[in-house]
Amino acid sequence: xxxxxxxxxxxxxxxxxxxxxxxxxxxxxxxxxxxxxxxxxxxxxxxxxxxxxxxxxxxxxxxxxxxxxxxxxxxxxxxxxxxxxxxxxxxxxxxxxxxxxxxxxxxxxxxxxxxxxxxxxxxxxxxxxxxxxxxxxxxxxxxxxxxxxxxxxxxxxxxxxxxxxxxxxxxxxxxxxxxxxxxxxxxxxxxxxxxxxxxxxxxxxxxxxxxxxxxxxxxxxxxxxxxxxxxxxxxxxxxx
Numbered sequence: 698x699x700x701x702x703x704x705x706x707x708x709x710x711x712x713x714x715x716x717x718x719x720x721x722x723x724x725x726x727x728x729x730x731x732x733x734x735x736x737x738x739x740x741x742x743x744x745x746x747x748x749x750x751x752x753x754x755x756x757x758x759x760x761x762x763x764x765x766x767x768x769x770x771x772x773x774x775x776x777x778x779x780x781x782x783x784x785x786x787x788x789x790x791x792x793x794x795x796x797x798x799x800x801x802x803x804x805x806x807x808x809x810x811x812x813x814x815x816x817x818x819x820x821x822x823x824x825x826x827x828x829x830x831x832x833x834x835x836x837x838x839x840x841x842x843x844x845x846x847x848x849x850x851x852x853x854x855x856x857x858x859x860x861x862x863x864x865x866x867x868x869x870x871x872x873x874x875x876x877x878x879x880x881x882x883x884x885x886x887x888x889x890x891x892x893x894x895x896x897x898x899x900x901x902x903x904x905x906x907x908x909x910x911x912x913x914x915x916x917x918x919x920x921x922x923x924x925x926x927x928x929x930x931x932x933x934x935x936x937x
Contacts (some may be wrong), residue, residue, distance in 0.1 A: 699862045699936070700795025700853065700880060701755070701917075702902040703748055703775065704869045706741030708767040711898065724766060732799045737770045744899035744924060745774025747931065750924035751901070753778040754933045755862060760784070761819055762866035763791035766810075771899065772866045773811050786819035788852075790845045791867040794874065839889045842871060846879030847890070853880075854908045862936060868898040880904040881913045897921050 727734035742761040764787050772785050828852040873896045878888045923931045
C-alpha cells in the first residue's frame with residue numbers, strides 16, 4: 698500500500714502577522730492555546746493548492762486527516778484537484794501531538810466552511826473517540842504518540858489491500874515523531890527516543906506499507922519541490 702503524508706499548510710500559528718491575516722470570527726474562538734485549532738493563512742491555502750496540483754495524477758482510494766481546521770483546509774486544497782476521490786474522512790488519531798480533550802470543531806461547522814467537499818467521520822481506531830485527556834506535562838509523551846501511530850498503522854493494513862493508495866494529512870510534530878516512524882515499523886524503543894526531523898508546511902512524504910508486517914520502505918520524505926517552481930513546472934506524481 699502506498700501511504701502519502703502531507704503536513705498542513707502554513708497556519709496562523711506559524712506566523713506573527715495579524716495585519717495580513719485578518720480576524721476570522723467563525724474560526725477565532727478555536728484559535729487559542731486551549732484548542733490550538735488555527736486556520737490557514739492565504740499563503741497556506743496557496744501551499745495546499747500547489748501540493749494538490751502535484752498529486753492530481755495520483756488516484757487515491759481514501760483521503761483522511763485529523764479534525765483540525767488547518768488539516769481539513771489543506772486536504773480541501775488537495776481534493777479539489779482529484780478526479781475520483783472527493784470524500785474527506787476525519788480520523789481523530791491524526792489530530793496533533795496532544796490537545797487536551799479537544800476533538801475538533803463541530804462537523805456541521807466544518808461542512809459549512811467547505812460545502813462542496815463531503816466530510817465524514819471515519820470508523821475511528823481511537824478508543825476515546827479522539828478526546829485526548831492528557832495533562833500539559835503529558836502532551837509530549839512519546840508513549841501516547843507511539844500508541845496512536847501504531848493504531849493508524851494497524852487500521853490502514855486491516856482496512857486496505859496492498860494495491861491501495863491512501864493520503865493522510867496531519868501535523869508536523871506528530872508526523873515526524875510518531876506517524877512516519879510507526880508506518881516505517883521501527884521498534885518501539887527507537888520511536889520512544891526519536892527526535893523529530895524538520896517537517897515543513899505542505900511537505901510530502903510517502904511510505905510503502907506491506908500488509909504482511911514486513912519493514913516498510915520510505916520513498917519520499919519532507920519533499921517540497923512543488924512549492925518553489927511555477928505551476929506549469931510542478932513535477933506530477935503518478936501511482937507508480
